[in-house]
Amino acid sequence: MILTALNDYYQRLAAQQQVPQPGFSAENISFALVFSAAGEPLQIDDLRIQDDKGKFRPRPLYVPVDKRRTSGIHAYVGWDKTAYALGVTAGDGKRLADEHEAFKQRQRNLFADSDDPELRAFLALLEAWQPPRFHTLPGYHEELLDKNLVFRLDGQQHFVHEHPPMRTLWNETFTVQDSDSGPCLVTGEHAPLGLDHPAIRNVNGAQSSGASLISFNAGAYESYGHKGQANASISKQAIFGYSTALNHLLRRDNDNHQRLTIGDATVVFWAQAADTTQAEAAEMFFKALNEPPTDAQEAARLGSALAQVANGTALAETDLGLAGDTQFFVLGLAPNAARLSVRFWCVNTLEQLTRHFARHRQDLALDPLPWKGALPPIWRLLYAVAPSRDGRAKAEDIPSHLAGEIARAIFTGQRYPQSLLSNLVMRFRNDGDISGIRIALCKAVLTRNARLAAGQQSPIEEMPVSLDPHSTHPGYLLGRLFAELENAQARAIPNTNATIADRYYGAASATPASVFPLLLRNVKNHLAKLRKGNEKDQAIAGAISRSIREIVDGLDERLPKSLKIEDQGRFAIGYYHQTQARFNKKKPSENTETPEDQGDAQ
Template sequence: MILKALYDYYNRCGDLAPTGMEYKEISFLVVIDEKGNFKRLEQRGDDKNGQKFLVMKGVRSGKTPKPYLFWDNVEYVFDYCKEQADVQEEADEAAKKKLEEEIAKTHAKNVALIEKIKEVANLFPEEKELRAVCDFYDKGGLDAVREDSLWPNVEKRSTVNVSFLIEGHTKIVAENPCLRSLAESSNQGKKHKQSVCLITGEECDPVATTTPTAIAGGNPSGSRLVAFQTNKGYDSYGKSQCLNAPMSKDAEAAFTTALNRMLAKGSHNKFKLGNRTFVFWASSDDEASRKMEDGLFDLLGFTDERDDDPNAKIEEVRKVFKAISSGSLKTNLDDRFYILGLAPNVARIAVVYWSETSLNEFATNIERHFSDMEIVDNRKEPKPYMGLRNMLSAVTLSGSNVTPNLPEAVAKSIFLGIPYPYTLFSSCIRRIRAESGDIRITRAAIMKAYLNRLNDNNQKKITIMLDKQNLNPGYLCGRLFAVLEGLQFAANGQDTIRASYMNAASSTPSAVFPTILKLSNSHYSKLAKDKKGLAIFFDNQKKEIMAMIQDFPDTLELGDQGRFFLGYYHQKNEKANKETDQL
């Protein structure tokens, strides 16, 4: 199912690398003439990212140097590593010896690269540009490279990729057509018994291993999504490695290329939660599918495009999902939306999450999240609060120290339309208490969304704004507390009861409200001397709420504590309180 969906994505895109090839960022080019004489270094891309070129795919594993063809990193191409700059200044003999060992390893990599280049050049003697690279090394071209004005830039970025360019040519040597033909015919290895490809359903000569894929937190050289350990209990009927799950070379190349495309730097088809990396894609390439992919990326709040207006972006995202769920943006009934969660592992990449839904169903779930998180916002410049990053920041100290598995659980709730995790709600309550009743809009939205989806004991659902018909004791106590706080501020210019009494009032109302109600009488008398009308305004609100409270509860369970804070938030943001906007 997963591999077939990735295979279909490869075919859907149409612009992904062909079998045996891959797009790689190359930051420096060694410009030489047809006789191998060094001319200059050229930098491609910027100081962060190189220029992408279509080159022969390279696979590296184990400790033995395995160079790529006519391109590789600085260690392989230039026989240079950062230890070379440090070894001269190292006084400690043990540390110096260790640095020298690293230098020797780098030299072995360069030797392996040169041998591989000469081997391939001999296969295609008519290709002059391949021979020119061999001549470059034979003539000691590396000494000339180190004299180039761009060499200091290379030393600062010793992990980037390098290739070769013949002066006057437009394509780099690694893009030579003969290398592509070599890629198409290489890695055939040992012929295996014909099998049915589990991805395409066609007869094939199956591959024994799959291409490694690098994910955040995993092996830098990559791990395999599909892998079998020989003689470890995974083999069956005498088969070994991937022959247990046969797939053709083209199918294997397609799904690994598709996965690498979505995991690539700058991709808008991925997001990261903790040590999990999620990729997502639609089965179709129509307008609705593309907008859904872009919208989900923006919703999760992990974009680095700082110049964009976040308010406009979130609003545009909501419009997209609403249009799809309502049917105004047409979708095909067969169109699917996929989300794949991956985690690094020692042996291979672990699949930790997989979701497949129709486009319409997925859009409906996202639209429901927007609706559930909607709450009154009277700020002059409203800001988006539906994004996952904003939600997690609201329930943690300074946006850090997120409870393990919480991001993944919240994302799952959004994607599947199921109740939000209890940990999200309880963390929100704890942060409000820890910050002396700071009920910012995101926290209020989280509490409303959690309680409404849970709707335990058939409690009345929380509305977007003040609900005077809500008779829940916690909600009423929160409203009353907001009125008493407003009365104190109007009378004294301060609201000390929030810091002194709010936490206790939200959990044990009967122990606190008699005290603050008594204080409110003094506040009323003081305010009435100067602002009689305002004093009556607060007193009428107090009487209105008190008439609906039969007895103050001894305790409020956690759900009603959330309703307390929501009642407080709603009362503070009620439009009828315009005269007390300074609160």
């Protein structure tokens, strides 16, 4: 399915001339060697492009490629790195002479019988070439060593590999190469089968030279007497199609809007629509869902559209101007030594994909929102799962498996990984960072689990977005109670070095019966101290005392000995809601409550 979708995408790209034809590949080329009609080397042209940061980067050119070069010696036609093409290198050069001879022989085999003047001059250049001359040519500098180069006849605008007679000879050679024929698993057609799958490049964390999406490097992966890539019955055309399309999607160009990074996964996506404009609009919309706009007006527009979709409005009826029946593909890849692993693969209509994001947004909802804009970026959710060290998290601490599972849950509307809740609860207990983004994730897991367990298609208010004084759930009530006990301590001892949250949060959320009796005894001392203070302190003591009494009245007489992981999540949410409700109370001048009722306002 993945290869078929990529091959189909290649056909659309090829029709728009955005990707090379079979037998060619986009390679990074740094310079061109200019030669005369007599085969005399004249100068070096630097082809590199200067980026926004002032750095020079190779220029991508479509050059002839027939197979992937691994550990053996294999020369390309009309281009190569300096060791092959010119016999010069910055390394030890143990195979230098053999590599250079292989390059010359490859060109002789293809062009020896041609009477084209440009190709004859190219062969003359190679036959008379002396490697020491490279250092004497105008334009030479050491940065060119071991870089890829092409060739150009003086006075011509095109390179040798772009010369029509050369391309004709190459295409004839490429298409008549010996190969067994058979049914292609990708296209279903009977065609020449390929044995070499090109390297997939630019996947974060993978080898810089590229990694394999399909490979058979051990006998355990082979069957029915086939060896190596013969175990995958895929035609040459399909191999070229899927690999070219995937490398196109993975390119690191500034204008590539079809690539994302989610944890250690490199994510690519593309759309299939009635026309190119609709497809590009769908892709930009998906990019915005994963990397929400910072502009307030655009963020409000996106949030409004998601709210409409969540309430049942068709995507086409929003002001985004998108076609809901657009087919959408999302592929997540992660490094695995010299190979790649597929983290997730999602195929859906843009309508359904948007509904999944809208539900994800509702599942996360808190009041007030702990982020700006329509949605929190996925990367921010992932950082919330990592350990917080002095209030900061590091990318390398993000659990790799969670990145793919969270993304899959968002894209498909399935359950969030249960390990996400366990991880969050562990983080609450270990680093004490009970932040809004973590609570939103905790709430999302519990809300979605309840909705899917009930078989409902629309979100239910299983977990409130703000303080719910009517909730009778023990975990939620205990979290609220713990927040009030902490508040009493903070009011009575303003500058304490260690709060009860620092000392007892883990035990209180996991084994309430062993901790809360002690805390409830201690709070009497805190409240007594406040009642001996001024009028404001007395009002605060009264407000906290009433709040604690109301919460305790909702609990059973016997506190639970332990809370399961879901209830520990509810404990954290109750704690957060109670704390936020205290912080977000209106100022006294903005309400009609008595001073005693306002006593715990911040």
